[in-house]
Amino acid sequence: MNLAERSKKSIWHPFTQMQIADDPIAIVRGKGSYLYDENGKAYLDAVSSWWVTNHGHAHPHIAQKVSEQVAHLEHSMLAGFTHEPAIELAERVLNHLPEGQSKVFFSDNGSTAVEVAIKMAVQYWHNQGQDRTEILAFEDAYHGDTFGAMSAAGPSAFNRPFQPYLFTVQHLPVPIQNAEDHFLQVLEKALQSGRVACFIYEPLVLGAGGMFMYAPELLNKAIAMCKAYQVLCIADEVMTGFGRTGKWFASDYCENKPDIICLSKGLTGGTLPMALTTCTETVYKAFLSDDRFKTFFHGHSFTGNPVGCAAALASMDLMEKQETWERIDAVCQLHSEQVGRFEKLAAVSNVRHRGTLFALDVNTGGETSYFNDLRDWLYRQFIDRGILLRPLGNTLYIMAPYSTTKEQMMEVYQAMEQVLEQVKV
Numbered sequence: 001m002n003l004a005e006r007s008k009k010s011i012w013h014p015f016t017q018m019q020i021a022d023d024p025i026a027i028v029r030g031k032g033s034y035l036y037d038e039n040g041k042a043y044l045d046a047v048s049s050w051w052v053t054n055h056g057h058a059h060p061h062i063a064q065k066v067s068e069q070v071a072h073l074e075h076s077m078l079a080g081f082t083h084e085p086a087i088e089l090a091e092r093v094l095n096h097l098p099e100g101q102s103k104v105f106f107s108d109n110g111s112t113a114v115e116v117a118i119k120m121a122v123q124y125w126h127n128q129g130q131d132r133t134e135i136l137a138f139e140d141a142y143h144g145d146t147f148g149a150m151s152a153a154g155p156s157a158f159n160r161p162f163q164p165y166l167f168t169v170q171h172l173p174v175p176i177q178n179a180e181d182h183f184l185q186v187l188e189k190a191l192q193s194g195r196v197a198c199f200i201y202e203p204l205v206l207g208a209g210g211m212f213m214y215a216p217e218l219l220n221k222a223i224a225m226c227k228a229y230q231v232l233c234i235a236d237e238v239m240t241g242f243g244r245t246g247k248w249f250a251s252d253y254c255e256n257k258p259d260i261i262c263l264s265k266g267l268t269g270g271t272l273p274m275a276l277t278t279c280t281e282t283v284y285k286a287f288l289s290d291d292r293f294k295t296f297f298h299g300h301s302f303t304g305n306p307v308g309c310a311a312a313l314a315s316m317d318l319m320e321k322q323e324t325w326e327r328i329d330a331v332c333q334l335h336s337e338q339v340g341r342f343e344k345l346a347a348v349s350n351v352r353h354r355g356t357l358f359a360l361d362v363n364t365g366g367e368t369s370y371f372n373d374l375r376d377w378l379y380r381q382f383i384d385r386g387i388l389l390r391p392l393g394n395t396l397y398i399m400a401p402y403s404t405t406k407e408q409m410m411e412v413y414q415a416m417e418q419v420l421e422q423v424k425v
């Protein structure tokens, strides 16, 4: 039995209808921007394996730092104890985060970073005896798969079975072109209740919701409005963090800064699961008290795991190199040069890019949804060509590791062009 057959016998794969899905591709090795399967076929990983692999696969610097750490101190709990890797990581991340961030809370993945952020914001008000319990978020947002994150995202096919169990969140319209004022009006009206605890948002790019992109000026206004009503702003930078939008963080594009930030995915360069929720001193101080009931009662077994911290520190070493930013800038430039090439295609609309992210919609004449049949056809076309692109319904996007060369990027654009030319409108 090969690995794919063994896998199907024992593994329940994520986001996969196991009855009708193609056999999984068994990956045995990764190097740079490539993954290699058990038959030796190479796949250019143009989605950074679910948006995590920033510097390429099996990066030697990260591998070395992880192996040194695991032989030295593999784990120690973070309640009542602390350690150098966690301290250094907190210090270094805070150094790069937007102004005002002061404390770092560790967890394990993007969804838990969001759960921590929402709990922090809600308890911030509770600890001060204020009746602020309402939460605002974008409709079509995606914040993860845990219950709090699903509640924030709003109703969708993904969380339909769980609707009765999700808490109430007020959803704001996505600020599509020419409807920006409408979004701001709805936001202001919601804020006027005086009971809003927080607004959680994906800054500049709503990722899994279809790579929807909106302007920093608009976000800046929205944050200013929230601040005028003392509402906490939570920037979910799980996807956008660590260079994805062309700056360290998407929040860097705005003058007004969030109160709480969620980070994960690229934090460890995609090597180990780890997440951070960071906050301002003002948020942190609302938890300081002689009253033990004002404690933030949250913590996972692997909170601040030293090996995860070592991976994140090694990834920070790479992020702090001039060379990495030159590569990021080169990808941003390449994306902007390719827009015209795709706009020409009959089946393509809404070509867009922000930093290292590039996206377009494929017109089918039918409904645009994640469950579009076109999605599976597109996916297989690219897999056959040795390129890993995983469309979100009829939205096709590129989010390649920063290790991807110009030639490799050109290969991806060319494959996209060839495949999209075949789509009948």
Ligand SMILES: Cc1ncc(COP(=O)(O)O)c(C=O)c1O
Pocket (backbone or CB within 6 Å): 109, 110, 111, 112, 114, 142, 143, 144, 145, 202, 207, 208, 236, 237, 238, 239, 240, 264, 265
């Ligand atoms: C913006 C955003 N927040 C949260 C998450 C959830 O992260 P994870 O899958 O690590 O739980 C994701 C995942 O795609 C995301 O894009």
